[in-house]
Every structure is written in structure tokens, then in C-alpha cells.
Amino acid sequence: xxxxxxxxxxxxxxxxxxxxxxxxxxxxxxxxxxxxxxxxxxxxxxxxxxxxxxxxxxxxxxxxxxxxxxxxxxxxxxxxxxxxxxxxxxxxxxxxxxxxxxxxxxxxxxxxxxxxxxxxxxxxxxxxxxxxxxxxxxxxxxxxxxxxxxxxxxxxxxxxxxxxxxxxxxxxxxxxxxxxxxxxxxxxxxxxxxxxxxxxxxxxxxxxxxxxxxxxxxxxx
Numbered sequence: 001x002x003x004x005x006x007x008x009x010x011x012x013x014x015x016x017x018x019x020x021x022x023x024x025x026x027x028x029x030x031x032x033x034x035x036x037x038x039x040x041x042x043x044x045x046x047x048x049x050x051x052x053x054x055x056x057x058x059x060x061x062x063x064x065x066x067x068x069x070x071x072x073x074x075x076x077x078x079x080x081x082x083x084x085x086x087x088x089x090x091x092x093x094x095x096x097x098x099x100x101x102x103x104x105x106x107x108x109x110x111x112x113x114x115x116x117x118x119x120x121x122x123x124x125x126x127x128x129x130x131x132x133x134x135x136x137x138x139x140x141x142x143x144x145x146x147x148x149x150x151x152x153x154x155x156x157x158x159x160x161x162x163x164x165x166x167x168x169x170x171x172x173x174x175x176x177x178x179x180x181x182x183x184x185x186x187x188x189x190x191x192x193x194x195x196x197x198x199x200x201x202x203x204x205x206x207x208x209x210x211x212x213x214x215x216x217x218x219x220x221x
Contacts, residue, residue, distance in 0.1 A: 008097045009071050009213065013062040013078070014042070014150055014178075015090035020060035023090075026081055027064060030073055035064035040152035040178075059150055061178075065097070075216050084217040091217040093180060095124060095210050122212040123186045125179040129205035133197055134175040140196035141179055144188040149179040180218060 011032075013023050017039070024035050038061040066074065071094045083089045127137050134151045141149060153175060181189050190207055199205045 007068040008065055009068055010095040010097055011064045011066045011071065011074055011092070012095070013064075013090060013092045014040075014059055015062075015082075017058040017060050019082070019090065020062045023062055023078065023082065024064075026078060027062075027074060030077055031070050032064050032066055032074070035062050037062055038152050040150045040176075042148065042150050061150065061152065066094075068096075071214065075214055079216045089217060091180065091215065093122065093124065093212045093215040093218075096213055121183060122215050122218065123181050123183050124210050124212050125177075125181055125186060125189060125207065126210070127177040127179070127193060127199075127205060127207050129175055129177070129197065129199070130203075131173045131175050133205070134177050136197055137175075137177045137193055140192045141177075141189045144192035145185040146179050146181060146189050149177050152176040152178065180212065180215065 011027075013020070015023060020037055024032075024037075027035065040059045040061055042057045042059045075092060075094070078092060079085050084092060125141075129137060131153070138146075138149055138151075179189065186209060190209065193207065194200065197204060199207060
């Protein structure tokens with residue numbers, strides 16, 4: 001089969017720092033050719049941990065481009081091997097690469113649809129803002145029903161360098177917040193963030209939303 005005739009997905013895994021290499025090794029054994037690591041921090045809603053200053057957990061985000069034929073295998077086998085069906089063991093989600101929904105200075109309305117699927121249970125919200133605004137983004141999201149997110153610090157290799165996420169340029173000193181949202185809550189979460197930090201003002205940031213075709217390790221509140 002020619003490359004142009006094959007379908008691919010972006011497979012993402014979020015685990016505690018130090019666990020990512022184990023996930024990648026297991027994924028390669030299942031047929032994945034490689035992956036890219038990002039380092040971030042998770043947010044935990046727990047009063048005792050907050051008092052102790054342990055409410056932020058360092059995370060590894062592993063991103064792999066895989067053929068669609070491997071998606072179900074990866075979800076099933078990684079969940080089984082790393083106990084992702086138990087709370088706080090990690091999260092996986094897969095995204096169809098052929099579909100990217102962009103939020104671009106307009107009111108967002110959730111309409112998940114791909115490959116004949118009329119309704120998807122989850123969507124991934126990416127918010128790129130100036131460094132230091134991530135706490136406000138999380139607070140705004142939680143006020144609209146989000147249970148938390150993962151914060152990634154974007155930085156190039158030098159002061160003039162930039163990184164890219166889904167072909168969106170990320171200059172140094174930016175925070176990238178990833179929130180996995182139940183589809184029915186996405187509109188409220190996006191609009192709450194937009195209103196809280198005035199993201200439509202020049203230079204304030206970018207929000208985009210992509211469909212998620214399957215998740216593991218997520219628990220509804």
C-alpha cells in the first residue's frame with residue numbers, strides 16, 4: 001500500500017515523569033517506529049496536596065504518529081500493561097491526523113464529526129498563551145466544567161528560535177495547556193477561557209480544538 005493511501009493518527013500518552021521511556025519501548029514492540037517527548041506538569045484538585053505544595057506533578061507527554069491499524073492495539077495493550085484503567089496511572093488519546101479544527105477569532109461551537117462518526121465523546125483543547133497565564137486558563141476551564149489539564153512550557157533552543165505544534169508557531173516563553181474535554185462541555189470551556197484572558201486581543205494567544213477518536217485513563221467527575 002502506498003503512503004498516500006494509508007491513514008495515520010497522532011497517539012498521545014501523558015504519564016508521570018520517568019514512565020515515558022517504558023511506554024515508548026512497549027509501543028515499539030507493538031510496531032511503532034518512534035516518538036517525541038515533551039515535559040509538562042499536571043494539575044491535581046486535592047486540598048491536602050495543595051497545602052503541602054504537591055498539587056503539581058511533573059509529566060511526560062509522548063507523541064507518536066502511528067498507522068490507524070495500530071491505534072486500537074496500542075490503546076488496549078498499553079492500558080493493560082500500565083494499568084491505565086486505574087486512576088492516576090496515565091492517559092492516552094488518539095487524534096485523526098486528517099482532521100484539525102481550528103479556533104480562529106470566532107465563537108467556537110463544538111461539532112465533532114469524522115469518518116462517519118456523528119458524535120465523539122471527547123475533544124482535545126489546546127491553548128497557547130504567554131508564560132504565566134496557565135493558572136488563569138486552568139481556573140477558567142474548571143469554572144466551565146473541566147477537571148484539569150496538562151501544562152507544557154514551549155521554548156525554542158535559543159532566544160530567537162521558535163517551536164511548532166500542529167504547524168502553529170510557538171515562540172519562547174509560551175505556555176501550552178492541553179485539556180481533554182467531554183464534547184458537550186467544550187464550547188463552555190473554550191468560551192470561558194476566551195472571556196477570562198481576552199484571547200482575541202492581539203498577541204494574547206491561540207485556542208484550537210481537535211477531535212479525539214478514543215481515550216484511555218479518563219474518568220468523568
